[in-house]
Amino acid sequence: MNQSAGHSGSAEAQSGIVVRGVHRSFGDFVALEDIDLEVKPGGLTALLGPSGGGKSTLLRIIAGLDYPDRGAVEIGGRDATFLPPQRRSVGFVFQHYAAFKHLTTARNVAFGLEIRKRPRAEVHDRVAELLELVHLEQFADRLPSQLSGGQRQRMALARALAVQPEVLLLDEPFGALDAKVRKELRDWLRRLHDEVHVTTLFVTHDQEEALEVADEIVVISQGRIEQVGSPAQLYDHPANEFVMSFLGPVTRLGGVLVRPHDIEVLTDERAGAVQVEVTKLLRVGYEVRAETRAQDGSTPWVQLTRAQVAELDLAEGATVWLRPLVATPFPAGSPRAPEPVPA
Amino acid sequence: MVDVRTVAPAPVDARVRRARRRTTRTAWVLRLVAIGYVLALVALPVASVVQHTFADGLGPVWEVLTSDDFLAALRLTAVVAGIATLLNTVFGVGMGVLLVRYRFWGRRFVSAVIDLPVSISPIVVGVALILVYGTYGWFGGALEDAGFRVIFSVPGMVLATVLVSLPLVLREVVPTLEEAGIEQEQAAQSLGASAWQRFWRVTLPTIRWALAYGVALSLARSLGEFGAVRVVSGSVAGESQTLTLYVNDSYQEFGPDAQRQAFAAAFVLMAIAVALIVVIAALRPQEERS
Numbered sequence: 001m002n003q004s005a006g007h008s009g010s011a012e013a014q015s016g017i018v019v020r021g022v023h024r025s026f027g028d029f030v031a032l033e034d035i036d037l038e039v040k041p042g043g044l045t046a047l048l049g050p051s052g053g054g055k056s057t058l059l060r061i062i063a064g065l066d067y068p069d070r071g072a073v074e075i076g077g078r079d080a081t082f083l084p085p086q087r088r089s090v091g092f093v094f095q096h097y098a099a100f101k102h103l104t105t106a107r108n109v110a111f112g113l114e115i116r117k118r119p120r121a122e123v124h125d126r127v128a129e130l131l132e133l134v135h136l137e138q139f140a141d142r143l144p145s146q147l148s149g150g151q152r153q154r155m156a157l158a159r160a161l162a163v164q165p166e167v168l169l170l171d172e173p174f175g176a177l178d179a180k181v182r183k184e185l186r187d188w189l190r191r192l193h194d195e196v197h198v199t200t201l202f203v204t205h206d207q208e209e210a211l212e213v214a215d216e217i218v219v220i221s222q223g224r225i226e227q228v229g230s231p232a233q234l235y236d237h238p239a240n241e242f243v244m245s246f247l248g249p250v251t252r253l254g255g256v257l258v259r260p261h262d263i264e265v266l267t268d269e270r271a272g273a274v275q276v277e278v279t280k281l282l283r284v285g286y287e288v289r290a291e292t293r294a295q296d297g298s299t300p301w302v303q304l305t306r307a308q309v310a311e312l313d314l315a316e317g318a319t320v321w322l323r324p325l326v327a328t329p330f331p332a333g334s335p336r337a338p339e340p341v342p343a
Numbered sequence: 344m345v346d347v348r349t350v351a352p353a354p355v356d357a358r359v360r361r362a363r364r365r366t367t368r369t370a371w372v373l374r375l376v377a378i379g380y381v382l383a384l385v386a387l388p389v390a391s392v393v394q395h396t397f398a399d400g401l402g403p404v405w406e407v408l409t410s411d412d413f414l415a416a417l418r419l420t421a422v423v424a425g426i427a428t429l430l431n432t433v434f435g436v437g438m439g440v441l442l443v444r445y446r447f448w449g450r451r452f453v454s455a456v457i458d459l460p461v462s463i464s465p466i467v468v469g470v471a472l473i474l475v476y477g478t479y480g481w482f483g484g485a486l487e488d489a490g491f492r493v494i495f496s497v498p499g500m501v502l503a504t505v506l507v508s509l510p511l512v513l514r515e516v517v518p519t520l521e522e523a524g525i526e527q528e529q530a531a532q533s534l535g536a537s538a539w540q541r542f543w544r545v546t547l548p549t550i551r552w553a554l555a556y557g558v559a560l561s562l563a564r565s566l567g568e569f570g571a572v573r574v575v576s577g578s579v580a581g582e583s584q585t586l587t588l589y590v591n592d593s594y595q596e597f598g599p600d601a602q603r604q605a606f607a608a609a610f611v612l613m614a615i616a617v618a619l620i621v622v623i624a625a626l627r628p629q630e631e632r633s
Contacts, residue, residue, distance in 0.1 A: 065529055085532045092533040098526035102548040111544070112534035156530075163534055 014041035015076030015089075015166035015199055017062055022071030024057055031057040033223040034071070039167075039201055039216075044193045046214035047203045050246070054223040055203045056171055062201070063092045063169050076166045091160030091198075095172040097152040099144035105155050106131065106140040112163035130158040133192070150181040154188075161196065170202035174209065186213050207247050211235065219243050253300040258324045260303040265290070265312055266321040273321035276300065281309065281316055290314060292322065389613065396610040399603070407607035415581045416589040416608070423497065423572070423585060424565035427504035431561045435512025436554065440546065442513075443520040457513060460506040468506050469574025472499060495577040500585065503571035508564040515557030516550050523549045556626045563619045567612065586612055 017039040024032040031054045039045050047055040060066040062073055064085035072081045080088050100108050106127050113123045131137045134154040144152055153173060160168060173189070174182040190213050193200055204210050210217050211231045219226040219234065219242075227239040238244035241257055251260045254274045266273055276292035279299070288309050290302045300322060304314075314320070396404060407413055441447075442454055460468055476493040477483045486493055493499045527549065531541045547554075569587040576583040578592060586608055594605035 063533060065533075085529070086535045086537060088533075090533055092530065094526050094530060096526065098530040100527055100531075100545060100548075101523075102551075111531065111536075115531075115535045115540055115544075159530075159534065 014197065016041040017167055017199065017201065018072075018074040019058070019062065020072045020074070022058070022061060022068040022073065024054075024061060024066070024068050030223050032061070032068070035220075035223075035225060037218060037225060037228070039199060041199050042197045043215045044190070044200045044213060045202070045216045045218060046210035047201060047218050047220055048207060048210040048246070049205065049220035049226075051205055053221045055205075055220045058220065059169050059171050059201065059203050062167075063090050064088050065092070089163075089166040091163065091165035091168040093153070093156050093160050093168070093170040093173050095175045097144070097149075097156045097176075099147075099152050099156060101144050104141050104143055105136055105147065108144065108155055109158045109162050111159060116163065126162060130162055133161075133195070134158040148181075149177045150185055153177065153185065157189075157192075161198070165198065167199040167201065170200065172203050172205070174206075175204075182209070189213055211247070219246065221246070249303070251300045251302075252298055253322055253324060254294070255298075256324065258300075258326075260289075260301050262325045263300070263302045264323045264325050265302060265304065265308070265314070266323060267312060269321050270323065273323040274300075275319065275321050278314060278316055278318045278320060281314065292320070392606060392609050392613060395602075396606040403603050404607045404610075407604045408611070410604075412580045412584070413589065413604070413608060416584045416586050417611070419497070419500075419583070420566060420585040420587075423500045423504050424562060424568075426501045427508060427565045428558060428562045430501075430505050431508055431512050431565075432554070432558055434509070435516055435557060435561075436547075436550070439513050439516035439520055439550075440542075443517055444525065457510045460509045461511075465503075465507050465568065465570030465572075466574060469503055469571035472503055472506070472571070472575050476502070494575050495583060497583075499575040500572050500583070503575045504565045504568050507568050507571050508561045511561040511564060512554065512557035515553045515560065519550045519553040520546075552626055556623060559619050559623045559626065563616055563623075566615055566619075 017037075019035055019037040019039075022032055022035045023030075033054075035054075035058060037058075047058060049055045057066060061068050062075070064080070064083060068081070072079060074080060075088060075090065085092075100111065103111070109127045109130050110123050113126060118126075127140075128137070131140055134157060136151060136154055136158065139147060139151060139155075144155070147155065157170075157173075174185050177185065186209055189202075202213075211234075214231060216228065217231055217234050218228045221242060227234060227243045229237075234243060235247050238247060244250055244257055249260050250257050251263075252258075253263060264273075269275065274294055276294045278290055279293050280289075280291040282289040282291065283306075286305070288304045288306055290304055290309070291299060292301065293299050302322065304312075308314075312320070438453075438457065442450060473480060473494055475481050475483070476486065476499060478487060478494070480494075483494065491498070493502065527545050528541050531545045536544060567587060568585075569591065572585055573588060573591070576585070576588060578584050578588045580589075580592065584592065590605050590608045590612065593601045593608065
């Protein structure tokens with residue numbers, strides 16, 4: 001499929017994105033503060049961060065929909081800083097689809113090819129191929145208003161891929177969809193990228209989405225890059241408290257930030273354990289959250305399974321001891337010395 | 344009554360039925376008032392024009408409709424209204440894109456000024472045009488020296504008509520452009536479309552129904568314009584007389600022939616207006632659907 005879809009396979013050199021010293025402010029608000037970033041060719045990279053953190057601004061600057069105050073953008077080794085969007089070879093997918101409402105699904109996908117004045121037969125074949133790729137072949141003659149949100153976004157993706165862009169940029173692509181469809185499209189995007197190895201950069205504020213889909217995650221907050229790495233690196237070895245708390249649930253135990261599922265519950269006192277009283281047991285689906293109160297007034301919580309709760313014979317009001325299962329990468333005022341982070 | 348109850352699967356409480364009933368007595372009264380008002384104001388005068396037009400049968404009407412003066416007036420009306428609508432369409436779309444897509448200094452001021460000509464009386468518009476383009480106006484003398492006559496000529500009539508229907512296309516196009524947003528155009532841009540291609544392939548199709556509606560409104564207004572055109576035209580029969588001027592001038596003459604001319608021309612104006620209203624009504628649902 002990757003060959004027939006016409007995208008650079010392993011044979012061709014793939015285009016990466018290089019961002020150098022990009023700065024963008026809107027009045028007093030600094031959206032991006034001297035950002036340096038290299039997006040590796042052929043990968044699926046997530047720009048992850050809270051709303052207003054600057055990730056969408058960065059994506060729009062790479063697409064040419066906005067321009068930096070200073071700094072440079074390179075796409076596929078060429079300087080693109082001042083190129084208009086139509087000359088960047090960039091596919092852009094918007095959160096709200098930006099479907100051409102007056103055109104059918106097939107004509108939407110064909111748009112970029114028609115602009116390039118490709119022969120009619122070639123356009124027809126390529127559109128058919130792409131519609132198959134995004135599983136919309138039976139919807140070719142529908143108008144966008146007759147498609148569901150998920151279908152519209154798949155159409156938008158096919159439309160962006162039709163012109164064989166060097167890089168594909170997605171701005172919160174699943175943000176407007178309901179939870180179930182979002183999850184489906186996530187898996188689908190992952191599989192699609194395995195077929196069509198185009199360098200892809202997508203913006204999301206959903207850490208689960210980034211962890212599940214991306215090869216590499218760039219965490220951005222307040223206009224700065226906090227950390228770049230693989231999902232496992234970021235989750236296990238976050239560079240700072242912000243990254244750790246943004247990537248998953250955290251709780252504070254004895255002054256140290258830990259993941260609530262990385263806490264051991266003991267029924268007797270042992271070295272390094274903190275004595276707490278269980279204040280509440282909360283069932284959430286398959287997990288049980290045990291909220292506790294320590295003697296220093298802090299309220300750590302633990303994520304447990306129902307089996308664990310039964311085994312420990314845990315009840316509200318019980319006194320137990322909590323101990324972190326894994327070493328915390330940074331001390332944050334903890335009495336325990338941090339262990340060296342393995343490379 | 345008993346039969347009805349046994350047929351109905353589940354009898355609904357009378358109070359529920361009353362509460363659900365949408366047409367109350369008040370609604371009926373309001374409807375009658377509305378219908379009566381429209382009949383008295385619109386239907387009766389229209390019917391009486393039709394009746395007067397065809398009082399002596401089709402023959403005399405046909406005679407008027409084929410007379411030189413009437414045909415000249417019809418042609419002039421078509422030319423003036425056609426050019427004015429064309430200018431307003433180009434202006435309306437261009438200005439609409441400018442006002443919605445760009446933020447510039449004086450934008451709100453420009454937007455307000457565009458509404459001014461339709462807000463002031465057409466007579467004032469006409470007088471103002473003479474003050475500027477008349478023989479003794481600001482530019483009039485210079486233009487006449489260059490061999491270009493504005494007032495008492497077609498350009499002046501077009502200008503007057505353009506002014507009185509200036510914002511009609513613009514005001515239809517702006518909300519649609521605002522609602523459509525800029526993302527479709529940005530998507531087209533990232534797919535390689537130039538500014539011109541984006542306009543023809545994305546912007547124009549997006550606003551097409553609003554544009555058609557605005558054009559129909561503008562055309563109707565242009566065809567019916569009287570006051571401003573009256574001031575700047577001079578209203579010479581066969582030369583600078585539009586249909587509305589023809590109706591007015593004929594009506595003010597004495598004699599049954601002149602009256603008949605007035606009614607026949609009025610009927611034609613009305614028929615065109617009705618045709619346009621049908622077009623507009625047909626366009627409305629299209630616009631709402633898209």
